[in-house]
Amino acid sequence: MRNAFIRGLTALAERDDRVVLLSGDLGYKIFDDFAERFPGRFINAGVAEQNMVGVATGLALEGFRPFVYSIATFATLRCFEQIRDDVCYNDVPVTVVGVGGGFSYGANGPTHHATEDIAIMRTLPNMTVVCPGDPVEAELAVAAGASHGGPLYLRLGRAGDPVVHTGRPDMQIGKSIKLREGNDGALVSTGGMLPVAMAAADLLQAENISCRVISMHTVKPLDTAALEACCTETKALFTLEEHSRIGGLGSAAGEWMSESGEVGKLTCFAAEDRFADTAGSQEYLRQQQGLSAQQIAQRVIERLGE
Amino acid sequence: MPDKLELAATARRVRASVVRMAHDGKAPHVGSALSCVDLLVALYFYAMKNDPAEPSAPERDRFVLSKGHGCTAHYAALAERGYFPKSVLSEYAQDGGRLAEHPSRASVPGIDVATGSLGHGLPIAAGMALSAKMRGQTHRTYALLSDGECLEGSVWEAAIFAAARHLDNLVVIVDFNRWSAMDRTDTLLEPLAVKWTAFGWLAREVDGHNLSDIVEALVSVPAVPGRPTAIIARTVKGKGVSFMEDDLEWHYRPPSAEDLARALEEIGAGGQGLPSGRSSA
Numbered sequence: 409m410r411n412a413f414i415r416g417l418t419a420l421a422e423r424d425d426r427v428v429l430l431s432g433d434l435g436y437k438i439f440d441d442f443a444e445r446f447p448g449r450f451i452n453a454g455v456a457e458q459n460m461v462g463v464a465t466g467l468a469l470e471g472f473r474p475f476v477y478s479i480a481t482f483a484t485l486r487c488f489e490q491i492r493d494d495v496c497y498n499d500v501p502v503t504v505v506g507v508g509g510g511f512s513y514g515a516n517g518p519t520h521h522a523t524e525d526i527a528i529m530r531t532l533p534n535m536t537v538v539c540p541g542d543p544v545e546a547e548l549a550v551a552a553g554a555s556h557g558g559p560l561y562l563r564l565g566r567a568g569d570p571v572v573h574t575g576r577p578d579m580q581i582g583k584s585i586k587l588r589e590g591n592d593g594a595l596v597s598t599g600g601m602l603p604v605a606m607a608a609a610d611l612l613q614a615e616n617i618s619c620r621v622i623s624m625h626t627v628k629p630l631d632t633a634a635l636e637a638c639c640t641e642t643k644a645l646f647t648l649e650e651h652s653r654i655g656g657l658g659s660a661a662g663e664w665m666s667e668s669g670e671v672g673k674l675t676c677f678a679a680e681d682r683f684a685d686t687a688g689s690q691e692y693l694r695q696q697q698g699l700s701a702q703q704i705a706q707r708v709i710e711r712l713g714e
Numbered sequence: 715m716p717d718k719l720e721l722a723a724t725a726r727r728v729r730a731s732v733v734r735m736a737h738d739g740k741a742p743h744v745g746s747a748l749s750c751v752d753l754l755v756a757l758y759f760y761a762m763k764n765d766p767a768e769p770s771a772p773e774r775d776r777f778v779l780s781k782g783h784g785c786t787a788h789y790a791a792l793a794e795r796g797y798f799p800k801s802v803l804s805e806y807a808q809d810g811g812r813l814a815e816h817p818s819r820a821s822v823p824g825i826d827v828a829t830g831s832l833g834h835g836l837p838i839a840a841g842m843a844l845s846a847k848m849r850g851q852t853h854r855t856y857a858l859l860s861d862g863e864c865l866e867g868s869v870w871e872a873a874i875f876a877a878a879r880h881l882d883n884l885v886v887i888v889d890f891n892r893w894s895a896m897d898r899t900d901t902l903l904e905p906l907a908v909k910w911t912a913f914g915w916l917a918r919e920v921d922g923h924n925l926s927d928i929v930e931a932l933v934s935v936p937a938v939p940g941r942p943t944a945i946i947a948r949t950v951k952g953k954g955v956s957f958m959e960d961d962l963e964w965h966y967r968p969p970s971a972e973d974l975a976r977a978l979e980e981i982g983a984g985g986q987g988l989p990s991g992r993s994s995a
Contacts, residue, residue: 428848448848459837459871466841469827472848489831490868494838497828498819 409565409600410507412543414438416550417475421446424554426471430464432457432478434507457482461490461502468500473554479513480506480522480563484529495559496534503553503560504529509539509599510650510679512566514690518683521693522563526598527655529561530628536581539563539649541602541623542572548579549625556581565600566690572602572623584631590618593708594638597648598624598657601677604694605648607701612708619646619708630660632668639670644711646675650699653678675711677704716760721925723983724794725755729954730983731790731803737974739807741815745952745964747787749891750858752923753947754791757856761932766796769823775853776842778827780835781860781889782816789813789822797824833866835859836886840876843884843942854935856885862894864903870913877914882936886915886944889922891951893962910944922947955980 421427421442428449429442443450453460457478464474476483483506484491495502506525513520529537538553538560540546546564553560560581577585584596588609597605602623609619620642622634638645645665647658658676665671679697686696694700698707728751736744758764762775779788786806793800802822805811812821816830829835839857846853863869876884892900903909910917916938920927928947935943951965952958955977969977 451844453875454871456868456871456875458833458868459840459875462834462837462868462872463841463844463875465827466838466843467845468841469838470842470845472845490834490837493828493831494834 409540409543409546409569410438410567412547413505413550413562413564414442416547418442418445420550420554421449424473426473428467428472428474430460430474430476432460432476432482434478457487458490461487461504462494464502465490465494465498465500468502469498473501475503475505477505477507479508479520480525481508481520484522484525484561488528492532496532499534499558501557501559503562505562505564507564507566509563509565511690511693512600514688514693517687521684523650523652523679524655525561525563526627526649526651526657527659530655530660532559534559535628536560536626537563537628538581538626539599540625541597541599543569544571544573544577545579545623545625548577552579552581563599569600570603572606579625582626582629582631584625584634585623586620586634587623588621590620591642592617593619593644593646593712594622594642595619595646595648596622596624596635596638596657596661598627599650601648601650601699604699604701604704608704608708611701611705615709617709617712624657627657627660630664632664635661635664636668639665639668639673643673644675645673646677646704646708648677648699648704650694651678652681654681675707677707716929718925721755721759724759725752725925726981726983728755728787728790728794729981730978731793731800732786733955733969733974733977733981735786735790735803735806737969737971738804739815740968741807742966742968743783743815744786744969745958745961746781746784746860746891748953748955748958749922749949749951750781750784750889751787751791751954752925753858753887753889753928754787756925756928756932758791758795760929762856763853764795766823769797773851773853776826776839776855778835778839778842778855778857779817779829780839780857781832781863782829784860784889785815785817788817788825792822792824798822832860832863833868836869836872840872840881840884843876843881844879846883847879847881854883854885856887858887858889861888861890861892861899861903861906864888864906873910873913873915876942880940881942882938882940884942885932885935886910886942888944888946889949890946891949893951893965895965907944907946910946914941915944916941917944917946919946919948922949923953
């Protein structure tokens with residue numbers, strides 16, 4: 409997703425000279441082409457995220473369209489108050505780009521595990537929260553976000569995430585994408601869990617259980633029309649996210665479904681409220697949290713049988 | 715040089731408004747506002763390129779009140795300058811009023827950015843100054859900071875950034891009144907000018923209540939091309955009202971009706987601060 413994002417941003421910067429990119433000293437070599445093509449529009453702001461977000465706010469107040477880039481934990485946690493007070497309260501079009509959503513940087517340990525970012529970004533007034541499901545969505549999200557306007561959090565996976573989309577989907581902020589039909593259950597995924605959702609749907613199909621798969625790339629504003637369709641057309645709704653079960657997609661869906669009276673249909677697949685206590689790859693850590701395709705398919709079968 | 719007497723008279727009217735707003739709004743921070751009145755008057759009535767008829771003019775100088783809690787001085791200076799009618803000042807800290815105890819963006823003409831949490835204004839101002847450099851614009855950006863605020867790490871992140879980017883169109887003014895919310899600041903911060911110098915800025919100290927000194931410092935920016943400027947303004951918290959001066963109590967206490975009357979008498983603005991407000995009784 410990281411490289412796809414840069415492709416999307418380069419294309420946007422080509423069309424819109426207000427686009428500037430600031431990095432918190434991360435992205436070794438990957439921005440060289442951008443910096444060469446757009447002199448003065450790439451700024452390494454150094455290991456100083458608070459200042460970077462403030463500077464981006466100042467640039468945005470003057471009419472620029474800044475993107476600030478860092479690892480998702482650093483991009484959201486260290487400078488949370490700057491994102492809240494400077495970007496969101498002033499309501500300026502700054503895009504905060506967090507690379508390494510969930511356990512993408514698995515082996516780096518919990519300081520690098522972004523498992524609260526969706527929750528805290530989602531609480532901010534004026535903020536839009538976008539978590540692309542694969543590199544195709546990540547590339548398209550850049551332009552979609554730019555035309556949406558306002559403060560935006562773009563949560564990326566890492567380099568080398570699998571491509572799920574075979575074509576070019578209609579990527580609109582706040583409008584989910586249905587990748588697969590099915591009426592027994594609905595697997596509603598955000599971020600890098602999309603390939604896992606697809607794999608789980610394959611496993612379920614082998615058991616004659618048909619599940620639709622939805623990429624809920626925008627967590628805020630939530631596509632409640634799609635959730636409503638899932639509730640009326642399927643027996644159960646499952647949210648998938650590589651994020652704490654507190655405050656993420658499952659919570660967002662639950663908030664809406666508790667009002668719509670459908671909350672009994674909801675099951676959330678998410679990380680438990682604890683730090684990883686061993687080293688491990690992204691795949692290993694997902695397994696530890698019950699977030700592998702096999703574990704999810706098994707639980708879906710149990711839930712539909714209840 | 716400007717007419718010093720005229721600036722001094724303006725500062726008295728702004729002070730009168732500040733004390734009246736604190737009284738009417740039953741609001742704190744009157745001491746913090748009074749300490750930066752002369753700085754704001756020197757900026758808006760002499761040094762800064764600004765036109766109340768065109769508050770968003772691209773060529774205007776930018777101003778960020780990083781010490782947002784001192785906003786009554788900013789509101790009053792803007793009203794005095796003609797950005798909006800003085801009657802608006804009576805909305806300060808009132809239910810449904812436009813003027814909060816920390817400024818929100820575009821609440822009134824002349825407020826370009828919301829502040830209130832300390833350590834935010836300088837990075838934003840650095841972004842504005844960088845924008846001007848990127849576009850080849852010649853205006854300046856001023857950020858007014860409190861002294862206590864200089865304990866925030868983000869101030870020094872921005873200080874490094876601005877010097878490294880040669881933002882000589884950026885001016886920090888530190889309202890060094892020697893008080894933060896609970897304690898003296900000088901024991902923590904001194905030598906403050908040396909710190910800014912070490913971070914690559916051209917730092918100079920001025921008497922923050924001597925309008926000629928302030929103006930002289932402001933008009934000589936940039937003293938060194940390529941370097942941002944820090945003006946350390948030696949000020950007195952509560953300046954202009956004897957019983958408030960250098961007394962931390964007035965970081966918290968709203969003036970009573972009696973306090974207000976005494977303060978207005980001392981300031982001697984000749985009743986020109988505000989039209990008599992709703993609570994002048």
